[in-house]
Amino acid sequence: MSEEAVRERVRGLAHDMAPIKPAELTSASRLMADLGYDSLGLLELAGLLEQELELPAFSEDDAMGIETVGDLEQLVLRTLAPVRRR
Amino acid sequence: MTGATGLVGFELLELLRSRGARDVVGASRRGSETVPDVAVWDMSAGEPPPELRRDWDAIVNAAADTRWTQSPEEAERANVASVAALEPLVSDATHVIHVSTAYAIGLRGDIASPDLADYRNTYEWSKAHAERLAAERFTRLTIVRPPLIVGRRGDGHAVRFAGMYLVLRGITSSTIPVVVANADAYFDLIPVDDLTELIADLVAAPGEADGRTLTIAGGEGAPRVAHAFEVMVDALNAWRVERGHEPFAQPKLVTSESWNRFFLPFARDQLTSRQLKILELLENFQPYLGIETPLEPTHPVADMDDPIRASVGFWADSNERAAGLAPRPWKGD
Numbered sequence: 001m002s003e004e005a006v007r008e009r010v011r012g013l014a015h016d017m018a019p020i021k022p023a024e025l026t027s028a029s030r031l032m033a034d035l036g037y038d039s040l041g042l043l044e045l046a047g048l049l050e051q052e053l054e055l056p057a058f059s060e061d062d063a064m065g066i067e068t069v070g071d072l073e074q075l076v077l078r079t080l081a082p083v084r085r086r
Numbered sequence: 087m088t089g090a091t092g093l094v095g096f097e098l099l100e101l102l103r104s105r106g107a108r109d110v111v112g113a114s115r116r117g118s119e120t121v122p123d124v125a126v127w128d129m130s131a132g133e134p135p136p137e138l139r140r141d142w143d144a145i146v147n148a149a150a151d152t153r154w155t156q157s158p159e160e161a162e163r164a165n166v167a168s169v170a171a172l173e174p175l176v177s178d179a180t181h182v183i184h185v186s187t188a189y190a191i192g193l194r195g196d197i198a199s200p201d202l203a204d205y206r207n208t209y210e211w212s213k214a215h216a217e218r219l220a221a222e223r224f225t226r227l228t229i230v231r232p233p234l235i236v237g238r239r240g241d242g243h244a245v246r247f248a249g250m251y252l253v254l255r256g257i258t259s260s261t262i263p264v265v266v267a268n269a270d271a272y273f274d275l276i277p278v279d280d281l282t283e284l285i286a287d288l289v290a291a292p293g294e295a296d297g298r299t300l301t302i303a304g305g306e307g308a309p310r311v312a313h314a315f316e317v318m319v320d321a322l323n324a325w326r327v328e329r330g331h332e333p334f335a336q337p338k339l340v341t342s343e344s345w346n347r348f349f350l351p352f353a354r355d356q357l358t359s360r361q362l363k364i365l366e367l368l369e370n371f372q373p374y375l376g377i378e379t380p381l382e383p384t385h386p387v388a389d390m391d392d393p394i395r396a397s398v399g400f401w402a403d404s405n406e407r408a409a410g411l412a413p414r415p416w417k418g419d
Binding site: 013016017019020021022023033034036038039040041043044046047048051057058 | 116119120153155246247252255259261358360363364367368404405406407408411414
C-alpha cells in the first residue's frame with residue numbers, strides 16, 4: 001500500500017470513529033480538541049487501526065505525543081515501514 | 087446561551103429560535119461550522135467577546151465538560167470557572183438558567199460538600215461546586231438537573247454522544263467483556279427535547295421556577311439497568327441485521343463483587359495493557375449502573391423504551407462504521 005493510501009485509510013477511520021465529524025478532516029485536525037475523541041475513543045481507534053491495517057500493537061510510548069491526525073498517520077507509517085520495505 | 091454546539095445547547099438554540107424568541111445568541115468554545123451566529127468564547131480562559139457584552143433578559147448556561155475522567159483542575163476549569171465567567175453579563179434583572187446534573191448531589195444527596203470523596207467523580211464534584219457558586223453570584227437563578235441524556239424522543243437525533251452511548255461503543259468495538267452492573271438499579275435517562283422544552287418554558291416564563299432547583303428525571307419510573315440494556319442491544323441488533331451484520335449477544339451483567347473476585351484477576355493475567363486501560367476507563371461508568379435509590383424529580387419523565395430505541399438507531403446511522411463492526415472475541419492478543 002502506498003504512503004498516500006495509508007494516510008487515506010487512517011484519515012478515513014479517524015473520521016468514521018470521531019465523535020465530532022467536521023466538514024473537512026485534515027492531517028492538522030486535532031483528535032481531542034477538534035474531533036472530540038476522549039481517552040477511551042483513542043484506545044478504541046488504536047485497536048481498530050491495528051486490526052484494519054494488520055499492525056502490531058502500539059505501545060504506550062508510541063502513543064505519547066499523538067495529538068493530530070497527522071501524528072497518527074506518521075505513527076502508522078513508522079509502524080508499517082519494516083513491512084513496506086519488504 | 088452557552089454551550090450552543092453541545093447536546094443540550096444545539097437543541098435549545100433551535101427550539102428557542104423556532105418559538106420566535108427574540109435575539110437569541112449562542113456561544114461556544116469552538117464556534118460552529120453549521121450553526122449560524124454562534125460567538126466563539128472559551129469561558130474557562132477569557133472575558134466575554136464584545137458581541138456578548140450587553141443586557142440580557144435570560145442566560146442559559148449549558149456549557150460543560152461532561153467527561154467523568156477529568157482531573158479536578160480540568161473539571162474546575164470547564165465547569166466552575168465558566169459560571170464565574172458569566173458574571174460580567176449578568177445584571178440583577180437577568181434570569182440565569184444553569185444546566186447542572188441530577189448527580190451533582192453526589193453520594194450524600196446534597197451539593198454542600200467541597201470534598202471530592204463525597205462524589206462519584208470529578209464531573210459531579212465540579213457541578214456541585216458550580217451550583218454553589220451560581221447561587222452566590224446570581225440574583226435570579228433557576229437550576230435544572232437532568233440525569234443521563236439521550237437523543238430526541240421521536241427520532242433520536244443528538245449532536246453529541248456520551249453517557250449511554252459509551253456502552254454502545256464498548257459493545258460494538260468488543261471492548262466490554264461483561265457489564266458490571268446491578269441489574270435492578272435505576273438507569274435514569276431522558277430525551278434531550280424533554281429537557282429543552284422545560285428550559286425553553288423557563289426562558290419564556292420564569293414564574294415560580296425563579297429561585298428554584300428543578301430535577302427532570304424518570305425517578306421511580308426510570309428503566310432498570312437490565313431492561314434498558316435489553317432495549318438498547320435489541321435496537322442495535324435490529325439495525326445490524328437489517329444491514330446484513332451479525333447481531334451481538336446481550337452482554338452479561340455481573341455484580342461488582344463477581345467482577346472483582348473472578349473477572350478482574352483473569353483480566354489482569356490474560357489481557358493486553360490497552361485492554362486493561364480500556365477496562366479502567368469504563369470503570370468510570372460503573373457507578374451509574376448501580377444506583378439503587380431513585381432520583382426525586384420535580385418534572386417526571388416516562389416511557390423511555392421508544393426514545394432509547396430511536397437514540398440507538400440515530401447513533402448507529404451517524405456512526406455506521408462503529409455500529410457495523412463485527413463481534414470479536416474478548417481475549418488478550
